[in-house]
Amino acid sequence: MEGHSRATDAAASGGANQGTDHDHGFRKGKKRVKPGREGWKRKGKRPALLSDRAWTCAEEDHCETPLAAFRDLRPALRSVAKLCHKDCAKVRIYDPFYCEGSMKDHMNSLGFSNVYNENEDFYERVRTETVPPYDVLVSNPPFSGNHVEGILRFAVKSRRPFALLLPDFVCRKVYFQEIVAGGTPIALIAPTEPYRFWAPGRADKGIRGRAIVPKAHGLEFGCVWVCCFWSFQKKVIRWWRKGERSESFCKLYTSANDLPQTSTTKKRGNPRQRAKARKRMALAASKG
Numbered sequence: 001m002e003g004h005s006r007a008t009d010a011a012a013s014g015g016a017n018q019g020t021d022h023d024h025g026f027r028k029g030k031k032r033v034k035p036g037r038e039g040w041k042r043k044g045k046r047p048a049l050l051s052d053r054a055w056t057c058a059e060e061d062h063c064e065t066p067l068a069a070f071r072d073l074r075p076a077l078r079s080v081a082k083l084c085h086k087d088c089a090k091v092r093i094y095d096p097f098y099c100e101g102s103m104k105d106h107m108n109s110l111g112f113s114n115v116y117n118e119n120e121d122f123y124e125r126v127r128t129e130t131v132p133p134y135d136v137l138v139s140n141p142p143f144s145g146n147h148v149e150g151i152l153r154f155a156v157k158s159r160r161p162f163a164l165l166l167p168d169f170v171c172r173k174v175y176f177q178e179i180v181a182g183g184t185p186i187a188l189i190a191p192t193e194p195y196r197f198w199a200p201g202r203a204d205k206g207i208r209g210r211a212i213v214p215k216a217h218g219l220e221f222g223c224v225w226v227c228c229f230w231s232f233q234k235k236v237i238r239w240w241r242k243g244e245r246s247e248s249f250c251k252l253y254t255s256a257n258d259l260p261q262t263s264t265t266k267k268r269g270n271p272r273q274r275a276k277a278r279k280r281m282a283l284a285a286s287k288g
Helices: 067-083 102-109 122-127 147-158 168-172 174-180 230-244 271-287
Strands: 136-139 162-167 187-190 197-199 210-212 223-228 251-253
Touching: 067 102, 067 136, 067 162, 067 187, 067 223, 067 230, 136 147, 147 162, 147 174, 147 223, 162 168, 168 174, 168 223, 187 230, 230 251
Parallel strands: 136 162
Antiparallel strands: 162 223, 187 223, 187 251, 197 210
C-alpha cells in the first residue's frame, strides 16, 4: 500500500535484509532515528509535492506510510512467504492505493520487491474485474468517506491474506464487526508509539510537506495493522509469539477488546454521561 494513510478529521465517521533493526527509535550507526521518520531522508522517499491522482478522495488522505510501519509488518509477511513456499522477493504484494510511490521503495528495502502499487483507480479495477493477481494485500487506505469499509469488504471477500493499516478505533465500528463476522480470523499488530506519516506539500496552496500524526475530531489517534491470514493464521501467530517478531517491538492481539484503551478507542458513554462529562470539563476550565 502506498500511502494513503491519513491524518484526516473526516476519518472518524523477510527474507533478504533481515537485520536487527528495531522499529521505533532504532540506531543506524551511532545516530538514533526518530520513530516513523527513518527512510524519509533517503532520496526519493520523501516527495516534496503532491501529484495528481487517477481516483478521488479527500486531499488530506494523501500521505506516505513510514518505513517503520512496514518493518513492523515484515515478520508476519516473512511467515506468509514461508507458508507459500516462496522467497520474500517472489511474494506478490498488492497495494491498491497509490500516493507518491515510496511504498515500493520501503518494501524493496525490506526484501519484498514484487510489489504492485500504481497510480490507477482501484475501484475501476474492481468494477472491470481486472485486479492484478497477488498473494498478500498490504495497504494503508484513505481514512475518509467509505474507503476503509470498502477495502475491508474487498479484502474479506477475496479470501487472500491481507494487512490493512487502519485507525485503531475502526475495530469498534459496527461495519467492521459485521464484515468480519462469520469466521474471519483477525490479528491486530499495534506499535508501541504512533506512526508519523508524511504529507506531501501542495504547491498550489503554498503548503510544505510535513510529518503528521492522524487526528479525528481534534484528537490524535494511533493506527494498527488489521491482518487476516486465513488458513495460515494460527501458524503466523504461533511463529510471531515464538520469536519471529524479534525485530519488532509491536504487540499482537487477536481481539479488538484487547487493544489498549485510548481516547479514540474507548467506548463512549450514553448521552447523559457525555453531557455530565462536558459540564465537568467546562467547570474545570472556568476554575482554571
